[in-house]
Amino acid sequence: NLTDKLQTIFKNLRGQGVISESNIKEGLREIQLALLEADVNYRIVKEFIESVTQEAIGQKVLNSITPSQKLVKIVNDKLIELLGQNASPLNLSSTQLNIIMLVGLQGSGKTTTCSKLAKFLHNKGKSILLAGTDTQRPAAREQLQFLGKNLGLPVITEGENPLDIALNSVKKANSSGVDTLIIDTQGRLHINDELMDELLKMKEAISPKEILFVADAMTGQDAVNIAKSFNEKLGITGVILTKLDTDTRGGAAISIRKVTGVPIKFIGMGEKGEDLEIFYPERLASRILG
Amino acid sequence: LFKKETEGENLWDELEQILIEADMGVGVTKDVLENLRKHVRMIADKEEILNSLEKELLGNFLHDGRSLNSSTTPPAVVLMLGVNGVGKTLTTSKLAYKLKKEGSKILLAASDTFRAAAIEQLGILSKKIEVDMIKHSYGADPAAVCYDAVEAAKARGVDFLIIDTAGRSHIDKNLMESLKKIRRVIDSRFPGMLKEILLVLDATTGQNALSQAKTFVDSLGVTGIVMTKLDGTAKGGIIVAIEKELKIPIKFIGTGENLEDFEVFDPKVFVSSLFE
Ligand SMILES: Nc1nc2c(ncn2[C@@H]2O[C@H](COP(=O)(O)OP(=O)(O)OP(=O)(O)O)[C@@H](O)[C@H]2O)c(=O)[nH]1
Ligand SMILES: Nc1nc2c(ncn2[C@@H]2O[C@H](COP(=O)(O)OP(=O)(O)OP(=O)(O)O)[C@@H](O)[C@H]2O)c(=O)[nH]1
Ligand SMILES: [Mg+2]
Ligand SMILES: [Mg+2]
Numbered sequence: 058n059l060t061d062k063l064q065t066i067f068k069n070l071r072g073q074g075v076i077s078e079s080n081i082k083e084g085l086r087e088i089q090l091a092l093l094e095a096d097v098n099y100r101i102v103k104e105f106i107e108s109v110t111q112e113a114i115g116q117k118v119l120n121s122i123t124p125s126q127k128l129v130k131i132v133n134d135k136l137i138e139l140l141g142q143n144a145s146p147l148n149l150s151s152t153q154l155n156i157i158m159l160v161g162l163q164g165s166g167k168t169t170t171c172s173k174l175a176k177f178l179h180n181k182g183k184s185i186l187l188a189g190t191d192t193q194r195p196a197a198r199e200q201l202q203f204l205g206k207n208l209g210l211p212v213i214t215e216g217e218n219p220l221d222i223a224l225n226s227v228k229k230a231n232s233s234g235v236d237t238l239i240i241d242t243q244g245r246l247h248i249n250d251e252l253m254d255e256l257l258k259m260k261e262a263i264s265p266k267e268i269l270f271v272a273d274a275m276t277g278q279d280a281v282n283i284a285k286s287f288n289e290k291l292g293i294t295g296v297i298l299t300k301l302d303t304d305t306r307g308g309a310a311i312s313i314r315k316v317t318g319v320p321i322k323f324i325g326m327g328e329k330g331e332d333l334e335i336f337y338p339e340r341l342a343s344r345i346l347g
Numbered sequence: 348l349f350k351k352e353t354e355g356e357n358l359w360d361e362l363e364q365i366l367i368e369a370d371m372g373v374g375v376t377k378d379v380l381e382n383l384r385k386h387v388r389m390i391a392d393k394e395e396i397l398n399s400l401e402k403e404l405l406g407n408f409l410h411d412g413r414s415l416n417s418s419t420t421p422p423a424v425v426l427m428l429g430v431n432g433v434g435k436t437l438t439t440s441k442l443a444y445k446l447k448k449e450g451s452k453i454l455l456a457a458s459d460t461f462r463a464a465a466i467e468q469l470g471i472l473s474k475k476i477e478v479d480m481i482k483h484s485y486g487a488d489p490a491a492v493c494y495d496a497v498e499a500a501k502a503r504g505v506d507f508l509i510i511d512t513a514g515r516s517h518i519d520k521n522l523m524e525s526l527k528k529i530r531r532v533i534d535s536r537f538p539g540m541l542k543e544i545l546l547v548l549d550a551t552t553g554q555n556a557l558s559q560a561k562t563f564v565d566s567l568g569v570t571g572i573v574m575t576k577l578d579g580t581a582k583g584g585i586i587v588a589i590e591k592e593l594k595i596p597i598k599f600i601g602t603g604e605n606l607e608d609f610e611v612f613d614p615k616v617f618v619s620s621l622f623e
Pocket of ligand 2: 163164194244246429430431432433434435436437438459462465512513514515575576577578579600601602603604608
């Protein structure tokens with residue numbers, strides 16, 4: 058792994074007592090490779106390595122008794138900082154109806170995550186209504202109905218079109234006294250102007266408290282383009298990274314956070330209702346470093 | 348990243364960025380650029396370098412074997428597998444639609460008995476293309492669905508049986524075992540009927556696609572790959588590493604959510620799209 062590789066680079070010089078800048082550069086090359094292999098975006102990696110170089114060469118690593126450990130610590134701390142430093146909770150009101158919209162590319166896990174989020178918040182004492190606005194994908198609304206039924210939570214899917222269903226769900230939430238409305242939307246490409254505009258219209262009509270971008274943790278270099286687009290065209294307030302129960306390193310998280318400045322709030326760790334966890338930067342940082 | 352000369356480094360940096368950002372991966376990018384440097388040392392023209400680069404990339408692709416495996420004694424069984432959400436169910440329908448248009452008799456099997464509304468989803472698609480579908484109830488044993496499906500395919504004399512399977516994490520031992528059981532059941536009932544094991548990969552996936560491919564190859568055997576969602580902005584460059592290292596042909600690509608958005612993979616078109 059990365060720590061071993063760095064130790065090999067530095068241990069040959071330990072006896073001589075002096076670490077040169079070129080040794081550090083070699084170590085940084087290993088870190089660059091590790092981050093690229095973890096799917097962190099190329100340009101973000103370049104910027105990151107430059108900022109780490111400043112710190113590493115500026116005496117911190119040169120004078121350290123354990124240079125490889127020092128270098129890894131600098132990188133690890135910088136990654137944690139990049140990922141937002143701390144866990145970030147949902148921004149919910151205790152007095153008004155909280156509307157949470159889930160958006161993202163096709164197949165990223167939105168529908169499943171809606172039900173996981175519903176279970177998570179229900180366990181915290183919230184009263185939930187789920188809304189299925191995907192009128193395009195075959196059996197999308199049935200999928201959410203099934204999931205809601207399993208949780209014993211109400212699901213609304215009636216309406217002429219996505220916006221209509223969303224408006225119906227707000228009416229229903231208000232009339233039934235529910236405090237949290239979770240809205241599932243159709244998967245769409247960030248470059249489909251018509252569908253991105255549909256989301257914007259939905260946002261303007263219902264003023265959600267949170268718009269959560271649901272992204273697949275195995276997304277590669279394109280993560281920056283996708284996240285940037287969703288944020289610029291729609292505006293997102295949080296990110297949920299799914300499918301981290303695989304062996305994917307999850308470097309897309311860095312790309313997404315860096316390019317949007319928006320916090321990652323949850324991670325998906327499996328297909329079941331309980332497989333939703335609060336996001337902790339330090340855990341993902343060590344995973345990305347491998 | 349790599350050992351560099353100081354001459355015109357900007358172009359090489361630019362090329363490195365293009366290849367990495369296309370999800371080619373560090374290994375392939377390094378090999379390709381090192382080989383390219385050997386060939387283009389005397390050439391200064393950017394146009395010529397790009398042409399050489401395209402040639403270099405094309406050299407990593409297989410030369411043939413991109414058509415769907417079929418049978419002289421139908422039915423031929425096609426098994427569709429892959430991780431969660433990559434497009435297996437829609438691709439199953441697209442392949443069925445294409446084969447039916449070409450005159451084949453098709454039968455589908457809905458062996459995803461686990462995910463909410465999975466059977467319904469394929470059911471709607473099969474009705475749309477007017478193809479029969481074998482299904483059991485929710486929660487049934489996927490291998491039992493497949494067993495019934497191959498029996499039905501044989502009895503009805505169809506040309507192709509396409510089996511849609513549940514998405515799964517390739518590192519989930521139990522779920523991979525469940526796939527192996529499906530394969531065993533088909534192979535033991537009708538040896539040789541399973542002609543094609545298609546791994547579906549999502550073009551937006553990064554380096555993990557290679558790990559997925561390796562794992563499915565090792566556990567099941569894979570005869571072809573379908574890469575979906577190439578209508579997005581992701582380039583899908585990981586397939587260069589997959590063809591190069593695993594020698595498995597990319598047979599089809601998905602380019603949208605309509606049934607017609609399905610093409611036979613062409614390496615030349617793919618490579619030139621990397622530089623658009
Ligand atoms: N392993 C794993 N699978 C997940 C996770 N989250 C969702 N899935 C699976 O990913 C697949 C896609 O999930 P969906 O909820 O249908 O995704 P979606 O974003 O709603 O898809 P579209 O509506 O078509 O855009 C399903 O098989 C889910 O069970 C996760 O955290 N881990
Ligand atoms: N844009 C685009 N979307 C696609 C493509 N292929 C599939 N999709 C979409 O991706 C999402 C997931 O497709 P599915 O066919 O349900 O994927 P799956 O692999 O069967 O998912 P699970 O069974 O849950 O693992 C759906 O919204 C599809 O419409 C493609 O080539 N392009
Ligand atoms: Mg959905
Ligand atoms: Mg499916």
